[in-house]
Amino acid sequence: MLESLTSLAYGFNIALQPQNLLYCFIGVTMGTLVGVLPGIGPTATIALLLPATFKLNPISAIIMLSGICYGAMYGGSTTSILLNIPGEASSVVTCLDGYQMARKGRAGPALGISAFGSFIAGTFSIVGLVIFAPTLADFALKFGPPEYFALMVMGLSVVAYLARKSMAKALMMAVVGIVLGCVGLDPITATPRFTFGILDLADGIGIAPVVMGLFGIAEVLENLGVLTKAEIFAGKIKGLFPDREDWRRSIGPIARGSLLGFFLGLLPGVGAIVPQFLSYALEKKLSRHPERFGSGEIEGVASPEACNNAAVGGTFIPLLSLGIPSNAMTAILLGALMIYGLTPGPLLIKNSPDLFWGVIASMYIGNIMLLILNLPLIPMWVSVLKIPYSYLSSFIILFCLIGAYSLNNSTSDIYIAVIFSLVGLFMKKFAFEPAPLVLAFVLGPLLETALRRSLILSDGSFLIFIQRPISAAFILFSVVVLGAPLFSKLRLGRGLSEED
Amino acid sequence: MDSVKKTKMTASSVALFWVALGILVCYGATRLGLGSVTEPGSGFIFFWSGLILVILSLMVLVESLRSSEEIVQETGKMNWVKIALVLLSIVLYAVFVERLGFVLTTFFLLSFLLGWIEGTNWARSLGVASAAALGSFAIFELWLKIRLPKGIFGF
Numbered sequence A: 001m002l003e004s005l006t007s008l009a010y011g012f013n014i015a016l017q018p019q020n021l022l023y024c025f026i027g028v029t030m031g032t033l034v035g036v037l038p039g040i041g042p043t044a045t046i047a048l049l050l051p052a053t054f055k056l057n058p059i060s061a062i063i064m065l066s067g068i069c070y071g072a073m074y075g076g077s078t079t080s081i082l083l084n085i086p087g088e089a090s091s092v093v094t095c096l097d098g099y100q101m102a103r104k105g106r107a108g109p110a111l112g113i114s115a116f117g118s119f120i121a122g123t124f125s126i127v128g129l130v131i132f133a134p135t136l137a138d139f140a141l142k143f144g145p146p147e148y149f150a151l152m153v154m155g156l157s158v159v160a161y162l163a164r165k166s167m168a169k170a171l172m173m174a175v176v177g178i179v180l181g182c183v184g185l186d187p188i189t190a191t192p193r194f195t196f197g198i199l200d201l202a203d204g205i206g207i208a209p210v211v212m213g214l215f216g217i218a219e220v221l222e223n224l225g226v227l228t229k230a231e232i233f234a235g236k237i238k239g240l241f242p243d244r245e246d247w248r249r250s251i252g253p254i255a256r257g258s259l260l261g262f263f264l265g266l267l268p269g270v271g272a273i274v275p276q277f278l279s280y281a282l283e284k285k286l287s288r289h290p291e292r293f294g295s296g297e298i299e300g301v302a303s304p305e306a307c308n309n310a311a312v313g314g315t316f317i318p319l320l321s322l323g324i325p326s327n328a329m330t331a332i333l334l335g336a337l338m339i340y341g342l343t344p345g346p347l348l349i350k351n352s353p354d355l356f357w358g359v360i361a362s363m364y365i366g367n368i369m370l371l372i373l374n375l376p377l378i379p380m381w382v383s384v385l386k387i388p389y390s391y392l393s394s395f396i397i398l399f400c401l402i403g404a405y406s407l408n409n410s411t412s413d414i415y416i417a418v419i420f421s422l423v424g425l426f427m428k429k430f431a432f433e434p435a436p437l438v439l440a441f442v443l444g445p446l447l448e449t450a451l452r453r454s455l456i457l458s459d460g461s462f463l464i465f466i467q468r469p470i471s472a473a474f475i476l477f478s479v480v481v482l483g484a485p486l487f488s489k490l491r492l493g494r495g496l497s498e499e500d
Numbered sequence B: 001m002d003s004v005k006k007t008k009m010t011a012s013s014v015a016l017f018w019v020a021l022g023i024l025v026c027y028g029a030t031r032l033g034l035g036s037v038t039e040p041g042s043g044f045i046f047f048w049s050g051l052i053l054v055i056l057s058l059m060v061l062v063e064s065l066r067s068s069e070e071i072v073q074e075t076g077k078m079n080w081v082k083i084a085l086v087l088l089s090i091v092l093y094a095v096f097v098e099r100l101g102f103v104l105t106t107f108f109l110l111s112f113l114l115g116w117i118e119g120t121n122w123a124r125s126l127g128v129a130s131a132a133a134l135g136s137f138a139i140f141e142l143w144l145k146i147r148l149p150k151g152i153f154g155f
Helices: A001-017 A018-036 A044-050 A058-083 A088-105 A106-141 A145-161 A167-182 A208-224 A244-266 A273-286 A299-322 A329-339 A353-384 A388-406 A412-428 A436-458 A469-488 A493-499 B003-032 B044-066 B080-100 B102-117 B122-143
Strands: none
Touching: A001 A018, A001 A353, A001 A388, A018 A044, A018 A058, A018 A353, A044 A058, A044 A145, A044 A208, A044 A329, A044 A388, A058 A088, A058 B080, A088 A273, A088 A299, A088 A329, A106 A244, A106 A299, A106 A353, A145 A167, A145 A436, A145 A469, A208 A273, A208 A329, A208 A388, A208 A412, A208 A436, A208 B080, A244 A273, A244 B003, A244 B044, A273 B044, A299 A329, A299 A353, A329 A436, A353 A412, A388 A412, A388 B080, A388 B102, A388 B122, A412 A436, A412 B080, A436 B044, A436 B102, A493 B122, B003 B044, B080 B102, B102 B122
């Protein structure tokens, strides 16, 4: 513990360097901005800004990109409360009671409690990161290829289980993601695979053009001529500081939301959206007046807002200590780490302590910046929504093109982005979710290597995955998760989808 | 044709598309060589992924044939003409960006997107497009030192 605190102090030393402070500020500002804006989420933004970080040192780059992750959680609540439009997916629940509070003239306390709740949860999750990430990394040193393979299978199973529509479709997307991720040279024999003689495909399909297409351009195409101007909350926002009664009612939900978000975020495959729904359901269940939920209860804002922030901290643990992303957003961060030449995995903390501790400390500083940035600047964020969508959509396309092109300075990546934007559009039309695809796309090559190494290790016996206790536990969990829908008609994801 | 039948047919065709894709992946994988379980080959992961894709797609196919509900479209009505035009403009952008350079091609693309696709008035579209093309060149190329295509004019 003492060692962790010393390391954290070292992290603050790094995070407080002027350059890192600046990038942290840029990250949280960008995060808030995309959180506020519907139509572009943190996942696409991280991908968009990826090329802008190539010339930076990796610490500043990851500080900025993680700032986008948690900044978006703060920003998302603003539009949920004031406009009943979730700026990004993990703020959907906040609309339910947040918007009702705004309609009753209590927009101020709703925004205030969501900012303070987010801050408290953010702080909690950083403490959790300091405690758990190094411990988990030490534990993960025992992992061999079978454990990694089983862990990745578990992550993908959880993603499929949490799919809001068909679980089979989510699994299909995961499999397609693995196939796409493995395109390129064989990691062991260097045989070109599914490259169709195209030289640019030998290095594999890049994460940047895939994400630009699926999340950026596809979103714009879907909204062409559809998205109308948002009705902006006209009333004056006053009293951002929640009163004593608000605090009394919110402190329990914030604590529960933080705990729930953090621990669920830890699980590979969970991400930040599902915990938010669960925290809302939990508060409703615990409330003496569940019937009032949906009509402007502050508990219905405090808990989910705390929860989604804590979950972001939670998702960083498998990323930084195991090298396993738990959702599309952290999958791109993993891609970024690899582009910077770092090897994500249990040795990251030992080999690059400056990166690990610097990023954690910057998250705390970023949370403080967000608290300061959010409350007084809310009118400014709301005015951002007055920018016509026509401008935004054109700029999103431009940034996607720059992002896709500049990683390899290759126009083929622009064509790949175009293809994936069409794929994304059809996926939306036929209710296939992109998140399992992106996660599996990043995990694909790692999964393949782990599988092949395991089989070589075991002399061809698949029993290796159940003979080793840790991997057996992961496999068992995956089987339970994948088999659960056979026994219970109601799947969590589907239940959540009905709750929308 | 009633709408339930129509959506059923669409959903089945989509599932069949995935079945076909899965089979193609399996075929490609066998050509790459599956290796053995003791020493998996280049096509090993593709073959199993393809096979799982086929099985899952068949499950989705059965599900869609059995379901009597009309599938609720989550997406609104899409404007396919505009979508095609935007994609075409991006493809043309990719074709010309290395010849004409970033600034000029970006200016044309944004003018088209703003003026034609989004219907913003032309004077404003041209103004915004030129400011954005020059601005993004300044930010990415000059400040962030990201190499953007220069083309024959050198910018």
